[in-house]
Amino acid sequence: MEHRDDGDTSTTTMTGPALDPLLRALVDASNDALLLLDSQGRAILINRRAKYFFGLAERDVIGRSAAQLRAMFTMIFEDGAAFDAWLTPLLASAEERAVREFRVLRAEPRLLQCFTAPVVDQQERLIGRLLVFRDITREREVERMKNEFVSLVSHELRTPLTSIRGALQLVLGRTGAGAPPVGATPVGAPHVGATPVGATHESPRLRVGATHESPRPSPLASLPPRTRELLAISLNNSERLIRLINDILDISKIEQGPISLRRVSLDPGELCRAAAQGVAAFASSRGITIDLVLPDELAPISADRDRALQVLTNLLSNAIKFSSAGQRVTLSAEAVHGAICFAVRDQGRGIAPEHHARIFERFQQIDSSSTRDVGGTGLGLAICKALVEEHGGRIWLDSATGKGATFAFTLPLATGARPTRPISLAMDQPTVLVADDNPIILEVMHDILEEAGYVVAEASGGAEALRLARLLQPALLTLDVMMPDLDGFDVIQVLRNDPVTRALPVLFVSAVPEHERGAALGGSGFLLKPFAPEALLDQVRQLIGQRVLRVLVVEDDNHVRPVLARLIERGGFLVAQAADGHAALEMLPQVQPNLILLDIRMPGMDGYEVLRRIKCDPAYQHIPVVVLTASDLGAAARQRVLDLGAALYLEKPIGSEELLAQIERILS
Amino acid sequence: MNILLAEDEPDIQLVTRIALEDEGHHVVVVDDGEAAVERAHAEPFDVVLLDVMMPRLDGFGACGQLKADPQTQHIPVIFLTARSQSFDVRDGLRLGAIGYIIKPFDVFTLADEIKALLTQSAMERGTNG
Numbered sequence: 146m147e148h149r150d151d152g153d154t155s156t157t158t159m160t161g162p163a164l165d166p167l168l169r170a171l172v173d174a175s176n177d178a179l180l181l182l183d184s185q186g187r188a189i190l191i192n193r194r195a196k197y198f199f200g201l202a203e204r205d206v207i208g209r210s211a212a213q214l215r216a217m218f219t220m221i222f223e224d225g226a227a228f229d230a231w232l233t234p235l236l237a238s239a240e241e242r243a244v245r246e247f248r249v250l251r252a253e254p255r256l257l258q259c260f261t262a263p264v265v266d267q268q269e270r271l272i273g274r275l276l277v278f279r280d281i282t283r284e285r286e287v288e289r290m291k292n293e294f295v296s297l298v299s300h301e302l303r304t305p306l307t308s309i310r311g312a313l314q315l316v317l318g319r320t321g322a323g324a325p326p327v328g329a330t331p332v333g334a335p336h337v338g339a340t341p342v343g344a345t346h347e348s349p350r351l352r353v354g355a356t357h358e359s360p361r362p363s364p365l366a367s368l369p370p371r372t373r374e375l376l377a378i379s380l381n382n383s384e385r386l387i388r389l390i391n392d393i394l395d396i397s398k399i400e401q402g403p404i405s406l407r408r409v410s411l412d413p414g415e416l417c418r419a420a421a422q423g424v425a426a427f428a429s430s431r432g433i434t435i436d437l438v439l440p441d442e443l444a445p446i447s448a449d450r451d452r453a454l455q456v457l458t459n460l461l462s463n464a465i466k467f468s469s470a471g472q473r474v475t476l477s478a479e480a481v482h483g484a485i486c487f488a489v490r491d492q493g494r495g496i497a498p499e500h501h502a503r504i505f506e507r508f509q510q511i512d513s514s515s516t517r518d519v520g521g522t523g524l525g526l527a528i529c530k531a532l533v534e535e536h537g538g539r540i541w542l543d544s545a546t547g548k549g550a551t552f553a554f555t556l557p558l559a560t561g562a563r564p565t566r567p568i569s570l571a572m573d574q575p576t577v578l579v580a581d582d583n584p585i586i587l588e589v590m591h592d593i594l595e596e597a598g599y600v601v602a603e604a605s606g607g608a609e610a611l612r613l614a615r616l617l618q619p620a621l622l623t624l625d626v627m628m629p630d631l632d633g634f635d636v637i638q639v640l641r642n643d644p645v646t647r648a649l650p651v652l653f654v655s656a657v658p659e660h661e662r663g664a665a666l667g668g669s670g671f672l673l674k675p676f677a678p679e680a681l682l683d684q685v686r687q688l689i690g691q692r693v694l695r696v697l698v699v700e701d702d703n704h705v706r707p708v709l710a711r712l713i714e715r716g717g718f719l720v721a722q723a724a725d726g727h728a729a730l731e732m733l734p735q736v737q738p739n740l741i742l743l744d745i746r747m748p749g750m751d752g753y754e755v756l757r758r759i760k761c762d763p764a765y766q767h768i769p770v771v772v773l774t775a776s777d778l779g780a781a782a783r784q785r786v787l788d789l790g791a792a793l794y795l796e797k798p799i800g801s802e803e804l805l806a807q808i809e810r811i812l813s
Numbered sequence: 814m815n816i817l818l819a820e821d822e823p824d825i826q827l828v829t830r831i832a833l834e835d836e837g838h839h840v841v842v843v844d845d846g847e848a849a850v851e852r853a854h855a856e857p858f859d860v861v862l863l864d865v866m867m868p869r870l871d872g873f874g875a876c877g878q879l880k881a882d883p884q885t886q887h888i889p890v891i892f893l894t895a896r897s898q899s900f901d902v903r904d905g906l907r908l909g910a911i912g913y914i915i916k917p918f919d920v921f922t923l924a925d926e927i928k929a930l931l932t933q934s935a936m937e938r939g940t941n942g
Contacts, residue, residue, distance in 0.1 A: 303895035304822060307917040311828030314920045315835075387917055705936045797936070 164190065178257075178278035181264065184271055186211030186236050198249060198257065198278060223248040232261065232276075239263050239271040246281070256282045295397040299390050306387055313380040317373070392524035396507060399531045406449040406535060409714040410559040413443045413478045413485045416450070420457035421476055424465060432470030435461070438477035445719065446485050447559040447618060452532050456540075457487065459525045460552045464491035467550070483576075483602065483617035484538060484555040491551075496544040504542060505530040529554070537615045537645040557618050559719065575620030575689050576600040580610035580636070581654065582628040586674075590623065590654075593678045594685065607631025611639055614646050620689045623672075623681075626655035626663075634666055641667045650688040694812055695719045697738035699729040699755065701747040709742065709773075716805040726750030730758060733765055740812055743791075745774040745782065753789065760790035769811050771795060773804070814838045814859040814927070819849035819875060820893065821867045825916075829862075829893070832920035846870030850878045853885045860927060863910075865894040873908055880909040889934055891927060893918070 164172070172179060178195035182188055188206045196202065199221050206214070215233070219225030228247050235241055242262045249255045257278040264273040368376070398404060421435050428435050446453075457476070464474040472492040479486055496504065507527035533540040533554045544550035577599045579590045584605070591601045602617055604610035607628045614622055622640075626633035633653055640646040650669040653659075660671040670684045696718045700706040703724070710720045721738065723729035725747055741759070745752035752772060760766050769792035774782065783794045792811055795804070816838050820826050830840045841856075843849050846863070847870040853861060861879065863872035870878075872892055879885045890909065895916040906912075911934040914926055 300895045303916050304825070307895070308822065308824035308828055310917050311825070311832065311920045315828065315831055704932045708933050708936050 178280075180206075180276040180278075181273055182211075182214075182236070182276070183273045184236075186214065188214055189273065195278065198255065198280070200251065221249060223250050223254065228259075235261055236274055237271075239265060239269070254282075255280050256285055292397055292401055295393060299394050302386070302390050306383055306390075310380065310383045310387065313376060313383060316368075317376055317380060389524075392528060395528045396524055399528065404452070404532065404535050406452060407715075408447050408449055408536075409711075410445040410719045411448055411450055411453065413446055413487070413556075414439045416446075416448075416453055416457065417476055417478050417487070420454055420461060423454070423458050424461045427462065428465050428474065431465055431468070433465050433468050434473045435465075436473055436475045438475055440479060443478060443480060443485060445559040446556045448536055448556045453536070453556060456529045456532050456554065457489070459529050460489040460554075463525065463552070464489050464493070464550070467491060467493035469493070481555065483613065484557050486553055486555050488551050488553040490549060492549045495546045495548045496542065496550050497546045498544075501542050501544070505540070537618065555616070557616055576602060576617055577685060577689075578602045578604060578610065578613055578617060578619040578622045580604040580607070580622060580628070580633075581625040582606055583625070586625070590681065593681055597682050597685075599685070607633070607636045610636055614640060614649060615643065618645065619649070621650050621652060621685060623652045623654050623685075624668075626653055626657065626659065634662065637663075637666045637668060652684055652688055694739040695721060695737065696808065697721045697723060697729060697732065697741045699723045699726065699741060699747075699752070700744040701725055702744075712801045712804065713742070713808065715801075716808065718808070726752070726755040729755055733759075738768060740808060741768055741770045742808075743770055743772050745772060745778060745786070753785065756786060756789045756791055766790070769793075771808065771811065773797065773799070815857065816840045816927075817849060817852055817858040817861045818842045818893075819844070819846060819862065819867060819872065820864040821845060822864075825864075828920065829923070832923050836924040838924065844868075846872060846875030846878075849875045850882075850885070853879055853888060854882075858888055860889045860891060860931060862891050862893050862914075862927075865892055876908045876910055889931055891930055 172190070173193040175192055175194060178198045179190070179192040180188060180195050181190035187208075187210065191201070191203060191206050201217070205217070209217070215229055218228055218232075222228040224247065231243070231245055235243060240263060242260070244258065244260045246256060246258050249257055258281045260277045260279070262275050263271055264275050266272050417437055417439060421437055425435065461474065461476060468474060468491050474492075475488075475490040477488050477490070479488075505526050507524050530540050533556070537557050538555040540552070540554035542550060542552055577594050579587060579594070579601060580603075581587050581590065582605055587603050587605065591603060594601045602613055602619065604613050607630050610622065610624065611631070613619075624633040624636060628636075633655070637651055640649060640651065651667070652670040652672060653663040653668045654672045654674060654676070655663075656674040658671075658673055663671045669688050672681060672684055696713050698706060698709050698713065698720055700709060700722075701724055706722055706724065710722050713720050721732060723732055727750055729741070729743075730750075743752045743755060752774070756770055756772070759768065759770060770790070771793045772786045772791045773795045775797055786794050793807060795807065816833055818826065818829055818833075818840055820829065820842065821844055826842045830842055833840045841852060841858070843852050845867045849861060849863065850870070863875055865872040867875075872894070876890050876892075879888060879890060886909075889911045892910055892913045893916060894913065912930040914923070914930075918926070
């Protein structure tokens with residue numbers, strides 16, 4: 146066993162019996178299954194655990210050809226073909242390591258985490274490959290049980306809490322307690338009436354103060370003050386418990402994998418107003434004033450409304466909790482490059498810099514004495530961070546002891562919107578992100594694309610391209626292949642593995658014709674340098690198939706209109722709203738809708754007249770108009786609107802699916 | 814509104830009833846899904862609120878029966894439930910419910926939330942506007 150033919154890599158240099166007994170004992174003692182292959186893919190070592198996992202004896206494995214071994218693996222793993230496809234290309238690599246999970250077919254199936262790394266000799270020559278299999282069946286089972294348990298406990302706790310909170314609320318009346326708002330909108334509930342419609346012009350500083358509800362007289366208004374106080378403590382703490390349960394459920398969901406987001410195009414200003422309204426009662430109960438600082442116009446963001454509201458509400462509640470009576474909390478939103486930056490600023494005691502790094506971790510409360518009276522769960526900021534990052538944004542803290550704190554985060558703009566212009570005014574052309582390390586080429590491409598009407602963003606390297614692609618979510622990325630920091634082929638691999646950028650069309654631009662490699666990595670097109678401007682524009686036009694389409698909803702009913710708008714937004718459209726015919730006509734030049742959804746019965750100018758005027762105007766007569774009206778207008782109405790040039794006449798009732806399908810059909 | 818509430822927890826029954834009656838609504842309370850289906854046949858309701866987990870017949874079962882019967886299928890159904898996982902929501906909406914309100918709910922906004930769900934549903938069914 147002492148003999149080792151150094152350098153001989155082709156034959157059985159390390160067969161089982163030749164191994165030192167001490168080493169053999171160590172290898173067999175491992176709880177992980179080990180399998181060592183030589184450079185030809187033949188097994189030269191298998192440990193006891195591997196034999197047990199795979200149900201094989203040493204003689205089944207050692208000395209078999211690579212083909213026999215592969216055939217054996219195909220039988221052992223549930224998806225043998227996938228295992229083979231995973232391992233085979235790795236065999237020849239002297240560098241690549243990989244980890245993946247495979248299930249073993251046995252009477253009692255096990256889930257194995259397979260790790261593989263190359264084995265090299267002292268001269269760095271490849272002599273084989275090591276495979277390590279770890280049984281993670283139990284680990285997964287425990288995770289699943291934990292999540293199930295959390296969900297079950299949450300349910301069981303909610304039932305008694307419903308009675309406790311409800312009863313206390315009824316006793317104390319509307320003004321009974323000032324706790325942070327609990328929970329967001331219930332699932333399935335519409336956001337009716339939350340959006341002021343049309344071009345509302347808020348003054349830049351809007352103050353949100355007292356509660357908007359009419360005070361409900363408490364049935365026990367004559368409670369002795371002491372009793373009232375004690376009941377209020379009970380109510381506040383029941384609400385704290387509810388928040389804790391909600392947070393634990395959220396954290397549990399976040400741990401289970403990416404949170405699914407229902408992204409729509411949202412007005413950042415409206416979002417801020419809704420969040421401020423939500424915490425208004427809590428703020429006024431603690432004597433805090435909330436200031437809203439919003440520019441007149443902000444471009445729409447692409448975000449899940451409930452989740453974005455949850456982040457804002459959480460940061461506002463925190464700021465209120467850490468403020469003293471008489472202080473102010475400011476919520477602001479502003480456009481930054483490719484995103485909207487939201488900031489919540491307080492005048493509280495601030496947070497020392499040494500705590501900043503840990504503050505977004507779960508169950509981190511900097512000063513337990515200060516949180517006891519305000520009832521934090523210690524999970525809120527961890528949840529905020531996970532939600533913001535899932536959107537492709539980032540969150541940070543700016544604070545010093547005694548100076549107040551500002552929590553800020555970004556959410557990406559909706560695709561195709563101009564970074565500096567709001568939805569109602571945007572002729573939103575798609576954004577093209579151009580990545581090239583050569584400044585002259587950047588400038589040339591920028592000019593060509595901008596002249597053609599695209600919004601252009603520039604990245605001067607691979608890393609910047611990745612960052613901006615995530616932040617801007619452009620309609621197209623043109624990607625230079627040879628860049629010093631990260632080359633284009635590296636960049637696209639990262640993009641394709643990121644849920645935010647997975648579907649982003651990528652046009653490779655290179656002086657070297659590597660069309661096939663580009664396509665294999667998920668490139669959508671390939672343009673050879675040098676190129677004519679027309680060739681670039683042709684490719685860009687072709688690749689930006691999915692433009693963001695705008696729908697103008699014209700409807701006088703204040704309840705129906707926002708519901709319609711949300712419904713259409715769910716289909717991925719940008720929606721502008723008009724409350725009457727005159728407003729609709731005035732909005733046309735700015736909104737430039739791709740489709741108009743028109744009600745017929747409206748006060749002032751009715752739908753027939755709006756339709757007639759649109760179809761008489763050469764600038765707008767091409768826009769398809771869908772008339773959606775109550776069913777009692779009769780057959781004559783249908784004929785009349787179709788004669789006037791409407792694309793389609795729809796009668797309520799109509800399901801949301803059908804309405805979206807009709808809109809998509811007309812626009813396709 | 815004339816509201817039918819099916820809920821097996823007496824405490825929640827009482828709190829919900831007071832909350833809705835204080836807003837001027839008429840509330841009939843039953844203990845399980847079977848009783849809810851029976852009652853819905855006996856008198857007209859503007860909306861049925863169903864707890865999900867109930868003895869004898871659960872909320873999903875009751876919703877299914879109400880929607881299968883021409884006599885009751887027009888009554889809007891809203892689930893009141895402590896469940897908050899998304900698969901529950903889909904199950905409920907597939908059965909024809911117009912929405913969900915998650916427990917613990919705010920007693921002061923409960924009536925408004927019910928009205929908001931009814932408005933949205935009416936819009937889609939074309940009885941409004």
